[in-house]
Amino acid sequence: MTWEVLSIIGTVAFAVSGAIVAMEEEYDILGVYILGIVTAFGGGAIRNLLIGVPVSALWEQGFLFQIALLSITAVFLFPNNLLRHWRRWGNFFDAIGLSAFAIQGALYASEMNHPISAVIVAAVLTGSGGGMVRDLLAGRKPLVLKSEIYAVWAVLCGAAIGLNFVTEARELYTLFILTTSLRVLSYSLKWRLPNRNIKAFQ
Template identity: 70%
Template sequence: MTWDIFTVVGTIAFAISGAIVAMEEEYDLFGIYILGMITAFGGGAIRNLLIGVPVSALWEQGEFFTIAALSITAVILFPQNLLRHWPVWGNFFDAIGLAAFAVQGALYAEGMNHPLSAVVVAAVLTGSGGGLVRDVLAQRKPALLRDEVYGVWAALAGLIIAVGGAETPAQLIILFMFITMLRILSYKYSWHLPKRTVKF
């Protein structure tokens, strides 16, 4: 039940996030649906490949495809005069998707009795994989690979779940809200990770 809740939340948030990016890049309607779907399901597909789940499992999630399609349609039908606020909402939905899918991915890997490292990797890939694919297809610098704090929050969620720090539904919801808040704060206040460059 908890896994399904986070899957629904993540699917809606990332489908909307992908649609917003597609609209910002002036994609046509077909492109908006495609990018929204890829953003919603890309991270889970990558995770499944790496932790040994058949890719065909993705096609068994018919109800989630319907949820994603309805979410994208809602974005397309959103009043035009309110669209100027979407860059802010895009980051908000991206933060929700990151947190929800990071928790969901960690729970998925833990349920398969994978070690701590696999749980953390599953959280990172599920939480940020869809956004990574979205940014690449939209020809943007992926947030996961920049110095901006992004994938670290997904890894933190995976680590907390792997060590037993969040087990009950209430604890998982608190963890989801905590990771969402950290992601929002990191882009609001421009938090950055240390970086090292090479100049020739």
Template identity: 60%
Template sequence: MSEITLTWEILTVIGVVAFAVSGSIAAMEERYDVLGIIILGLVTAFGGGGARNLLLGIPISNLWEQSNLFIIAILSSLFVFFLPNLWFHYIKQWMFFDAVGLAAFSIQGALFAVDMNLPIIAVVVAALLTGSGGGIIRDVLAGRKPLIFRDEIYGLWAMLAGLVIGLGIVSTPIAFYIVFLLVVVLRMLSVYYGLRLPKKPIYRKNPK
């Protein structure tokens, strides 16, 4: 097994666990039952990969070949569900898990596109969709406005990860892990300092 392949698999497992946990926590905050918690965990963990496959013309059925990852996601969701209330408040800030999933899957999506010899724009979009697609579906199913379109900077970090990978600036396992840490740190700094992209709301006039 090559180092790049090993890096791919490690990032995939990290992303699945992190997003399954974040989806499960969001479900518990919305008072979903155990089945809803598992489903939201699975959708968050694999929604981004499904969106990426649609973009790149890869059969969605390929997701079902990852049975071990589905088991890992289900176990992660059950872990959150059965976690004693005494400890639950320590992980309730699911933004951290969302940042970890964003970082892992954005790199994984970019590597996927690079491996297919796709142009740089496809690499960037693959990173964005893989890193944030599951979170978008999670927020919609949880009745929330998607995180990527509001509040702190989110999708931009995934796009930057895809850009540096697509341009060949990083190409070694250690470099990928550095990018992973940078995306996590930048995402959490966005949350901590409330960094936002510019907005331009449109205010409607009151009808006469």
């Protein structure tokens, strides 16, 4: 049940995120649906490739595809006055998707008895892979590659699950809320990872 709930939450959050980024870039309706679907399922496809699961397994998720399509349709039909609030709520949806998919990816790899390194990689790719593909297709610098703290939270999810610190459903939901909250705080308070700008030396 935990797996299914997190899958639904992540799918809706990232499908909405991809659709609105497409509308910001003035894509047509086909582009909106494509970017929404790619954002929702891109991370899972990359994860499957790296941990040895056939990519075709994605096509078995018919229910999630229906949910993604419904979510994209709902966003596309939203009145413009509601879409104006996207800049306020867009990062929140992205934080929900990151947390839900990071936990889901870590659980997937853990259930396949992969080592902790693979569990962490699966968490990061599932949580941020779709967003990276979305940003690249939209011609934007991927959020995960900026100094802003993003993928670190997925790493922490993977470590917590890979080390068996979190195993019960209640603990997983607590981890989901904690990760989402930390991601929200990181962009609200502008937390940054150390970076170095070599342009200053040119």
